[in-house]
Amino acid sequence: MRLNLLVLSLMLLVMIPTSAQESITSFQQANKAYQENRFDDAILSYTKIISSGYESWEVYYNLGNAYYKKDEIAHAILNLERALILDPQNDDIKYNLQLARLRIVDKIQEIPRLFFINWLRQISYAINIEMSGIATLLLLATFIATLIVRLLKNKPLFELKLTSFFLLLLLFLFSSSLLYRIYDAETNIHAIILTERVDIKSAPDDNSTDVFTLHSGVKVEIKDRSVEWVKIRLLDGKVGWTKKSDLEVI
Amino acid sequence: MVTIQAGIMKFNFFIIVTISLFSFGFARAEDLSIKVFVDQTEVALNQQLQVHVELSGSEANSAPQPPAPELGDFANYIGNSSSTSMQFVNGKMSVNVTYTHHFVALKEGQFEIPSIEYEYNGKTLKTKPISMAVVKGNVSRRPSRATGGTTQRQEEVDLNELVFLTAEVDKRQAFQNEAIIISYKIYFALQVSNYGIPQLPNLVGFWAENFELPQRPHVTTEVINGRQYNVAEIKKVALFPQGPGVKKLEPLVVDCEVQTPRKRRRRFDSFFDDPFFGMDRTVQHRIASESIEIDVKPLPENLRPADFAGAVGNYSISATANKLEVKANEAITLTLKYSGEGNIKILDKPNIDFSTDFEVYDPKVLENVVRTGHTINGSKSFEYVIVPRFAGRQQINPISFSYFDPIQEKYKSLKTAPITIEVKKGDQRFVNAPMATSKEEVKFIGQDIRFIQLNTPKLRKKGYIFYKGWLFYTGLFLPFLALVIAKNWQNHQKKLSSDIAYARSRKANQMALRQLRKAQVQLKTGDRANFYSEISTALMGFLGNKFNISSASLMSDEVEKIFVSKGISREVITEYLGCLQKCDFQRFAPGEANNGDMRAFFDEAKNAIINLDKQL
Numbered sequence: 001m002r003l004n005l006l007v008l009s010l011m012l013l014v015m016i017p018t019s020a021q022e023s024i025t026s027f028q029q030a031n032k033a034y035q036e037n038r039f040d041d042a043i044l045s046y047t048k049i050i051s052s053g054y055e056s057w058e059v060y061y062n063l064g065n066a067y068y069k070k071d072e073i074a075h076a077i078l079n080l081e082r083a084l085i086l087d088p089q090n091d092d093i094k095y096n097l098q099l100a101r102l103r104i105v106d107k108i109q110e111i112p113r114l115f116f117i118n119w120l121r122q123i124s125y126a127i128n129i130e131m132s133g134i135a136t137l138l139l140l141a142t143f144i145a146t147l148i149v150r151l152l153k154n155k156p157l158f159e160l161k162l163t164s165f166f167l168l169l170l171l172f173l174f175s176s177s178l179l180y181r182i183y184d185a186e187t188n189i190h191a192i193i194l195t196e197r198v199d200i201k202s203a204p205d206d207n208s209t210d211v212f213t214l215h216s217g218v219k220v221e222i223k224d225r226s227v228e229w230v231k232i233r234l235l236d237g238k239v240g241w242t243k244k245s246d247l248e249v250i
Numbered sequence: 251m252v253t254i255q256a257g258i259m260k261f262n263f264f265i266i267v268t269i270s271l272f273s274f275g276f277a278r279a280e281d282l283s284i285k286v287f288v289d290q291t292e293v294a295l296n297q298q299l300q301v302h303v304e305l306s307g308s309e310a311n312s313a314p315q316p317p318a319p320e321l322g323d324f325a326n327y328i329g330n331s332s333s334t335s336m337q338f339v340n341g342k343m344s345v346n347v348t349y350t351h352h353f354v355a356l357k358e359g360q361f362e363i364p365s366i367e368y369e370y371n372g373k374t375l376k377t378k379p380i381s382m383a384v385v386k387g388n389v390s391r392r393p394s395r396a397t398g399g400t401t402q403r404q405e406e407v408d409l410n411e412l413v414f415l416t417a418e419v420d421k422r423q424a425f426q427n428e429a430i431i432i433s434y435k436i437y438f439a440l441q442v443s444n445y446g447i448p449q450l451p452n453l454v455g456f457w458a459e460n461f462e463l464p465q466r467p468h469v470t471t472e473v474i475n476g477r478q479y480n481v482a483e484i485k486k487v488a489l490f491p492q493g494p495g496v497k498k499l500e501p502l503v504v505d506c507e508v509q510t511p512r513k514r515r516r517r518f519d520s521f522f523d524d525p526f527f528g529m530d531r532t533v534q535h536r537i538a539s540e541s542i543e544i545d546v547k548p549l550p551e552n553l554r555p556a557d558f559a560g561a562v563g564n565y566s567i568s569a570t571a572n573k574l575e576v577k578a579n580e581a582i583t584l585t586l587k588y589s590g591e592g593n594i595k596i597l598d599k600p601n602i603d604f605s606t607d608f609e610v611y612d613p614k615v616l617e618n619v620v621r622t623g624h625t626i627n628g629s630k631s632f633e634y635v636i637v638p639r640f641a642g643r644q645q646i647n648p649i650s651f652s653y654f655d656p657i658q659e660k661y662k663s664l665k666t667a668p669i670t671i672e673v674k675k676g677d678q679r680f681v682n683a684p685m686a687t688s689k690e691e692v693k694f695i696g697q698d699i700r701f702i703q704l705n706t707p708k709l710r711k712k713g714y715i716f717y718k719g720w721l722f723y724t725g726l727f728l729p730f731l732a733l734v735i736a737k738n739w740q741n742h743q744k745k746l747s748s749d750i751a752y753a754r755s756r757k758a759n760q761m762a763l764r765q766l767r768k769a770q771v772q773l774k775t776g777d778r779a780n781f782y783s784e785i786s787t788a789l790m791g792f793l794g795n796k797f798n799i800s801s802a803s804l805m806s807d808e809v810e811k812i813f814v815s816k817g818i819s820r821e822v823i824t825e826y827l828g829c830l831q832k833c834d835f836q837r838f839a840p841g842e843a844n845n846g847d848m849r850a851f852f853d854e855a856k857n858a859i860i861n862l863d864k865q866l
Binding site for chain 1: 705
């Protein structure tokens, strides 16, 4: 009973209803502008929602689309990537992101991952992170509840039974998926290059040699930061330094 | 054997004379004989010499040409000519074929013209070797063994003095690839009507660049040894030595037609008196320049720039772009121009590090070599057509070029200024989209993005990360907390059911409280006997439960013993026992119930229980 209450409050927190009715109004205004091909107005209104402290995948997705229509591909990719984080299985986001990526200059071949890591990623990203979090907590609560019941009935705590095995397996799957997602989110910070053309340097110094050149819209991984510079790593493994002002974290 | 065969020749007059005077080596087959003879046995260095090989006999005409004599290092072969003459002696025809081989003497010293072996009709004919000397300086062409003086010989000497060829070089020592200017000049005191270069000297190891000279050479005059010469520069060459070492420049050979004035000669041969008597004659005269040695020094190794590619001379470099602001996909012409003195032709395509954003086409190469001045100079430009594919600020990095300055004997490096090109976005929207590269991508071509989401979104606070919130942690730890609580409770239950003493002691307080509450009821009704009885039961029951003994068997001295054994302090014992005694006394004592006393006692008994409980 107590557990159910916890889950309920957790879910309520995740889907917190906004009191800011203005944001909804802005969203509708932006959609209207978009439909009337006033993309500048649409971008302005969508951005207003985000700068007032709210977000949702729809806002990022629509904003990304508006940038795409304005031919600002780097910003389109940035916002579509943000939308994809909030809803990793959304087909529309994936499709538009794929189209946008076709329009950028640098074609970077991702280093293929080991097959089982790919599986793990696919499983982990099958549902969004909140859902796997709730599932993990629910399964944990259920599992411990069965333990308590057994305890109170003075039965041995652990017993080989198909249901408890199944429960443990599920718990393991969800919790490892959650852990992987948390690990991924905390260690792999990605960013999109926004400057049209950047010479990537070998060291955080203007006078160091150029290692390669990137163009706007490329997704990079941030490996290290200093005051003014960031160390980036491309999906194909190339590493270099660039100014913070040239990119924006997703 | 010396044979005098004057008067049978029709060709070159001075040769005839010398042939008739000096002929060495004679071999006779049945009807074919071969002999080798020279005009003179002593020649000056770099002067021409002629070796004649003569076949005579009725079949001389059809016999194959005998091989040329080998002179080895001493002389350089220039070419040959031949002449034929026929003679009827006593009704018998004899034919003479003379092959004349021209050489230029290259080396001082004594040498020998080896014998020639000539096979004809199964017979081997052999000539005698002739010893020769090459000496420095001018050799009097007057033969030392002349048997008959002729004015004709005198005229020949004159011809070599009157018409000669010189080669002037501006330096004898040069660096590799440094320009050496050679000027060939004809000095002539006689009139030269025509000249030709039969064969250009072989310039192995040099890159030659001919200067442009006027079609009709400009003639100046110069006085040498008291004689006035006309001087005409007929050839001027810039040579660029390709490798270090001592290089030998072969002499230039020039054939010229010299107008020789008529001269009164003593009659020499009555048969062959001069048919051209009284006229100027045109004589074919072959002249050659000296061979020249040039010491070519290698370019210094130290301080050689990394990008040095062999250019020697004096250069400048410039890079220009025709536009500095373009839209993407508009062509720009980048011109890189080298100009200066030196071997411009060998300048190679520069290595320009273009950004990968440019599409670069092969450069158009324009060469402009000026060959008319004192040096070879000019310019070479490379015109690159480059097309920026993407918008952004593009830079063409400085282009470096190094050359060796032979005058200062130093390497010099030049660099062009960087060129910044501002590339704006192209007009057409999709023009700069790179082509799809995979099959997978092809299906997206021409597709538009999917439409925006119109449903009202479920907005949430930005930057909210659920796994960092307190709810997540609560949800995570609460089940474990519940488990711990459950475990403790279960332990407690177990102890209650298995340990009577523990159970009784746990119950003692509750029982005492319940008993005291009953007493409180009696207090209100004022039933004194029952009140004290209930208090007594509460006190005794509490003791019994706490120490797990039967309360019925308790006597006050026994109670005291138990108290002492449990280490209870004396005041508490006294207080507790006092209460018990008072109960026993009051229960059966006669008299009126005093409500105030009972209330005070109730508190007293309650305190005794609490104090005891504290000490346990």
